[in-house]
Amino acid sequence: MTLTLRNIAKTFPGGTRALLPTDLDIAEGEIVSLLGPSGCGKTTLLRIIAGLETADAGASIRFKDDDMTHQPVERRKVGMVFQSYALFPNMSVRGNIGYGLKMQRLPRAAIDARVDEVIALCRLEPYAGRTITALSGGQRQRVALARAFAPRPRLLLLDEPLSALDAALRGTLRDELAALLRQFGITAIFVTHDQDEAMAIADRVAVMSQGRVAQIGTPEALYRAPETAFVARFVGNSMPLGGKIDGGTLHLPGGDLTLNATATGKAAFVRAEDVKITADGPLTARVETVTFLGTHYRIALSGATDAPLFCLHQGLTAPKPGETVRVTIAPHAILTLEPEKAAA
Ligand SMILES: Nc1ncnc2c1ncn2[C@@H]1O[C@H](COP(=O)(O)OP(=O)(O)O)[C@@H](O)[C@H]1O
Numbered sequence: 001m002t003l004t005l006r007n008i009a010k011t012f013p014g015g016t017r018a019l020l021p022t023d024l025d026i027a028e029g030e031i032v033s034l035l036g037p038s039g040c041g042k043t044t045l046l047r048i049i050a051g052l053e054t055a056d057a058g059a060s061i062r063f064k065d066d067d068m069t070h071q072p073v074e075r076r077k078v079g080m081v082f083q084s085y086a087l088f089p090n091m092s093v094r095g096n097i098g099y100g101l102k103m104q105r106l107p108r109a110a111i112d113a114r115v116d117e118v119i120a121l122c123r124l125e126p127y128a129g130r131t132i133t134a135l136s137g138g139q140r141q142r143v144a145l146a147r148a149f150a151p152r153p154r155l156l157l158l159d160e161p162l163s164a165l166d167a168a169l170r171g172t173l174r175d176e177l178a179a180l181l182r183q184f185g186i187t188a189i190f191v192t193h194d195q196d197e198a199m200a201i202a203d204r205v206a207v208m209s210q211g212r213v214a215q216i217g218t219p220e221a222l223y224r225a226p227e228t229a230f231v232a233r234f235v236g237n238s239m240p241l242g243g244k245i246d247g248g249t250l251h252l253p254g255g256d257l258t259l260n261a262t263a264t265g266k267a268a269f270v271r272a273e274d275v276k277i278t279a280d281g282p283l284t285a286r287v288e289t290v291t292f293l294g295t296h297y298r299i300a301l302s303g304a305t306d307a308p309l310f311c312l313h314q315g316l317t318a319p320k321p322g323e324t325v326r327v328t329i330a331p332h333a334i335l336t337l338e339p340e341k342a343a344a
């Protein structure tokens, strides 16, 4: 492994345990996302890797054979991109990108050559002479990335770099950022609270909850085989079905569903895209609301399960509110997981 994190924990003065002992291994050129709700410890872990925060005693951070654990920030050869960008507003794009190289006291010609190279790579040529205040949010984001990459870091750390942008732009820039990071070929850790962003950008996603990594895996593995209710809910918005599992059958208020394995005592979850309205379905439900969303209808159903059940329905027509419909869920689409502990 290229980056090896062992026993990384953080207790802030005052006693907040922001991070419980955490291990993480990242391969050369791999892009790993830390995904989790606000306050789960993502930024704390990133700042510890960068050297901006010290971990509790007993931690180890290694990059290949180099023990970084006690190195100061400037020796770690880590590039950082923040949500706020932290660019120098009155400096030009070139000035910002060359800043880290100037701090390294490289000769003028070497700085110019590297800045040209990174400007071309990030397709910033048309803006090279502009000041930061004359750029759009998306352009600033690309300059921040270029500035972090210019000094040839061995590791790039990005903390919610797209969160300051509006929703429409975020989708486009997400794909652009994913492509650029792959072009750089750099090892990177990307922090986000947005599951779509994590899945689009990362090779592997570490889902975090309350200071620990709940599960790490490829986007496909996390989506198809979540190991806990928290991961099932957070990655792909699984809904709890309620009812009661007895052997290979799930008994629900609106009928029975067959599972693909016995799972007595477990809790069942499903995603809205796996809930199908079909004439011979085993569940009976009442249509509550129907919302047309272009690619599909989002339909709220009652009576089949204890809580409202949502269905993403594709087709030219949809049932109407008040109608009774039959519903099915394929056995493989029902996730059976340990029941969640009731909130304290
Ligand atoms: N400097 C600090 N002092 C005290 N508590 C902090 C400090 N920084 C973060 N925390 C707390 O640590 C927890 C994790 O924070 P953070 O790593 O910023 O979460 P995230 O980036 O996932 O939103 C939160 O409860 C937060 O309030």
Ligand SMILES: [Mg+2]
Pocket: 042, 043, 044
């Ligand atoms: Mg954060």
